[in-house]
Amino acid sequence: MAYRLVAYQRFAYRFVSGVDGRGSAAVSVVADLHRLQRLSRADPAWTLLRADSGPAVVAMLSRHFSSGSGTRRMAAPELFGLVDADLQALRDEGFDLPRSGQAYCTDWIRAGYLVRRASSAAREETVEPSEGLLAAISYVTGLESSTSTVTESRLTTLSAQLQALARDSDSRAETRLRALHAERAEIDRQIAAVESGDYPVLDGDRAAERVAEILALASEVPGDFARVRAELERLNRDLRARILEDTEDRADTLGEVFRGVDVIGRSDAGRSFSGFYDMIIDPERSARIDEWIDTILDRQFARGLSARQRSRFRRLLTEMEESGAEVHRVMTSLARSLRHFVQSRHYEEHRRMQHELRAAQRAALRAAGHVKPFHQLELELVQVGMTIDSVSALRLHNPGDDRVAGRIETHAPGTADLAALRQLVRESEIDFDELSGNVRTVLAARGRATVAEVLADRPATQGLASVVGLLVLAFDHGHPVPGEDTVTWTSSSGTRRAATVQRRVFTPDEDWT
Template sequence: MSMRGSAWSERPCHPPQPGWSHEARLVTALGAALRLRRLVDTDAAFALLRAEHAPIIVALLSRHLGGQTRRMPAEEFVDLLDADLDALRSHFALPQTGVAYAAAWRSAGWLVRRPAPAARAETVELSSEALRAIRIFEQIEQPRATATESRLMTIRDQVQRLAVETDPDGTRRREALERERAVIDAQIQAIGEGRFEPLDAARAKERVAEILRLAEDVPSDFQRVRARFDQLNHELMASLLDSDESQRSVVEEIFRGVDLIEQTDEGLTFSAFSALVLDTERSEAFEDDIASLLDRDLSHAMTTAERRFLRTFLHTLKLGSHEIHGVLAEFARGLRRYVQSQDFQRDRALQRSIRAALAAAQRAAEHVKPFHASGIELPLTSVELSSLGALAFHDPSEFAVDVHVVAHQPGLADLEQLRALARDTEIDFAELSGVVNDRLRGTAAVTVAALLDEWSATQGVASVVGLMTLAARHGRVSADETESVTWSGADGARRSARVRTHSFTERIPT
């Protein structure tokens, strides 16, 4: 049992041929216009582009969810939104609150709310349509070169590789590979004789810009893949209800290991991509190449954000791949539970009853007017009151305040007390940044565990959490290695925990 998306596909708008008649040209133009108008009316990305406060919405969404942070708790996002709205209201008319705007953006399809995996809360992230709209704004604001040398070389290499790998003639394919080997041998001989020059700075900078342009699109693809998997899951549920097969045959097909979602085009593509990302040998070689680029003079041509993006690029891909694998596993488990439960049989029976009722109504519509009294009474779905005792009367005296309100005069706040209160309620990131920068003056890298061995956490576990947060933002988090961190609590007792290795490799900007 396979399933494919039911969304209409966009066909290319081919220009009419010179020999076409006026009627053919009109049909072609009309079809293209109607198809594109439907796209404009239904696509959420176009809705964001023509929104009343489109620049403000794009600026806020890209600021909080379009950079390194792609997902955050809903409450934290609303708090940040309220703070930004307070600053913007002096220049723009923004009467609503952050909660209202977030709800409106979610209804418009620009925000996606999901349950947090480890807490009773929700997270928000950008939808694939919002990411497309933000990218359009970025491309218009900062247009990029349309035909760079690196881009032409990429096209040439891909065309050459495709021509070789699809050639059915083994002789021509062998000749092409031998020519490629001769070029490589000549380069090796030149290196051995010292007749080679590294790539000049201008061309290297151009290729770095092209690499960053391609890499920036990859994390956004995860959101589109996940959205497509969500759609496939709902469509698969509907196809199970429409299937004429018995419950037993559906269960047997699922338990034979046939993952219906992974057999779709999106599932097969993502499985191949994930296998490439999770390959240990290729991942280590990729990280070594990035480290080599960042250690050379070429890194000075990149901003701090671009260097951080490259350094954490593979880690971001692994996290996204792991998350979507978890989504696929949850979909498969949900399908199995649904098919095995009584809900599957109940929903199928309900669907058959609804279809039978619709068919009967269609036949009756030829003989009975819509406004004809049927004589059938349908009870309300709400709960009816059984007695007068269920009513509760409003007593104003219960809400009357009979105690005199005492007015207190505000006193003079003490600066030291306010500082102590701030340290008890917030993490002192300024202090932690200074400790990390002082330690990096004498070494190239330092881990959180090494810092805590030499420096006493003044805020207890809050200092440990702050150091790990700074390392996640400005340093490196190992995917395999772990370390033991120790600190003293407020009661003076020594405590320890084993965490992933967090390390700092560069100074934290202050």
């Protein structure tokens, strides 16, 4: 079967390319050459592969945006730091890479290898691989892969797809029934073989080959997502440009958006991605895929897989769900933005500005024949708006300014002085133990006592703090009586103080301690 396919391909190539007709072949070659030359200058993947710095770019970026790491986007400062570390390692090995990581990343963004986007979740910009970078990494990985592309698993996948396509595209009931009956007979034969115990089991090498084939197919999915996202963004720009045009044949797009039609979702790229995304988020299908993955990793042959292969195999569905959800958010955001652009009438202002710019260009074209570029005009322009200063005028924050330059002294630990610690506590807190003892002593001598009498017999050693402490005890546990008392104490500066307080009496029968 494979031989017949190759033979048919060669015959089709000879027929279409016109080998037997030299005129048509020459025209086809010239057109192809012009098309490929234009592609080699514009396509980021092609320019990266033929650039002198291509190996260094692929070596660094493939480490941080590889399919095995699961990283598809990171903050720009984080990538700058990672590239700086890679550059230092390469310089230590003698490679001439004199610039900083930020400078190289800026060039890669300008060349189309990386895409810089604003992040709604953080203040930093994010950087992600472009469609061209993923294509270049995939091509280089394919060159280094030790697995042959002509494998049994790939041919099995190809034959299964051909069989499904031939069956599902058949409009005749009799041939379709014949194919289904044949498939059912094959399934019955396999069931009988399993029931009898005579059925083949894949050996370790062939099973590992199929795992590698699955991972190879999965590694192409990020590139597909990047292409879909780029296509959706190009479609969004084209739709906005079409809305700004005045021609009647472009008015259909404006009317559809006004009516709430999701023009982006109904596009070829939108419908294709929506079908894929609906399959990913289907809970039944997702649960079945997770079960299959767990079952495969529990097999005996899976123990021979590398840790990276097992990790990638484990994250197959998760990576597709995360990448698919991101593209779905982008498609939804673009559709909402386009609908707001139309329904808010912002397109009218853009259309007016476009007309003004074109009018100015036409006027400049007419004036170009009469006024030279170096001719000085008698016109004074008044500057409006904000003044933009140079970045060099900004004063950057230096963390070293807050650094303490003095020498830190180390003190040897000593023996704690209990009396000194008690004194420190007395300076910050009221000594209620001392006050309670004073009240008990006075009550033992007098039988009953007021706050003033306690202070008369036992002076306030903490000054006002002792007075306040006695009042707290009196208000909590003492008895109020008519009249007022004058209490006195000596402050820390040696000044004699006095205050009038409500009279309260301590009695022995009250549990005031």
